[in-house]
Amino acid sequence: SQQGEEDPQALSIQEGENATMNCSYKTSINNLQWYRQNSGRGLVHLILIRSNEREKHSGRLRVTLDTSKKSSSLLITASRAADTASYFCATASGAGSYQLTFGKGTKLSVIP
Amino acid sequence: DGGITQSPKYLFRKEGQNVTLSCEQNLNHDAMYWYRQDPGQGLRLIYYSQIVNDFQKGDIAEGYSVSREKKESFPLTVTSAQKNPTAFYLCASSPPNRVEQYFGPGTRLTVT
Numbered sequence: 001s002q003q004g005e006e007d008p009q010a011l012s013i014q015e016g017e018n019a020t021m022n023c024s025y026k027t028s029i030n031n032l033q034w035y036r037q038n039s040g041r042g043l044v045h046l047i048l049i050r051s052n053e054r055e056k057h058s059g060r061l062r063v064t065l066d067t068s069k070k071s072s073s074l075l076i077t078a079s080r081a082a083d084t085a086s087y088f089c090a091t092a093s094g095a096g097s098y099q100l101t102f103g104k105g106t107k108l109s110v111i112p
Numbered sequence: 113d114g115g116i117t118q119s120p121k122y123l124f125r126k127e128g129q130n131v132t133l134s135c136e137q138n139l140n141h142d143a144m145y146w147y148r149q150d151p152g153q154g155l156r157l158i159y160y161s162q163i164v165n166d167f168q169k170g171d172i173a174e175g176y177s178v179s180r181e182k183k184e185s186f187p188l189t190v191t192s193a194q195k196n197p198t199a200f201y202l203c204a205s206s207p208p209n210r211v212e213q214y215f216g217p218g219t220r221l222t223v224t
Contacts, residue, residue, distance in 0.1 A: 004154075031211060045212045045214065048212055098162070098206060101157075102154035
């Protein structure tokens with residue numbers, strides 16, 4: 001079953017603009033991760049936020065987590081054409097669980 | 113994609129034939145995973161293995177089989193019992209006591 005649901009399904013922005021993607025999930029989690037997938041390629045891990053964290057930064061990425069609303073957001077600032085990809089959230093729940101449950105993803109297009 | 117290889121990149125088979133997808137990693141990771149991705153969808157877990165000679169079914173194991181005889185290798189066999197085998201298959205691994213996963217480049221299987 002898919003735990004996470006990304007929103008929007010697709011997003012198109014101009015280069016230099018910020019892109020925000022949201023993820024909602026249903027059950028309690030230990031952590032939430034964001035991955036990027038370029039077309040026809042494998043996924044690349046971007047950032048992990050633990051359930052006791054509210055915000056995390058990595059370069060141009062900012063992730064927030066609201067466990068009361070069971071939601072997370074990924075913000076990419078000053079987007080570049082190279083950021084064009086699909087972005088997935090993945091959740092892990094249960095003690096010692098290393099199984100991830102992925103959402104369906106947000107397809108981001110950054111127009112030069 | 114570094115450290116995890118999947119071969120071949122594209123694979124074509126006739127209906128009724130079994131086919132084995134290769135996944136090799138040189139990252140010294142204990143845990144390995146197989147996912148299936150259909151167009152516009154997220155990843156669904158087929159099988160995972162946390163240690164050599166042990167593996168567990170994921171959400172959609174029916175029609176698939178795996179083996180884990182070596183730490184570096186986790187081949188997936190798509191059997192003729194799998195009703196809709198055409199998909200993009202992704203292999204991943206994760207370091208000990210870590211939840212982030214490292215993905216291979218994927219194998220696109222087409223069965224006609």
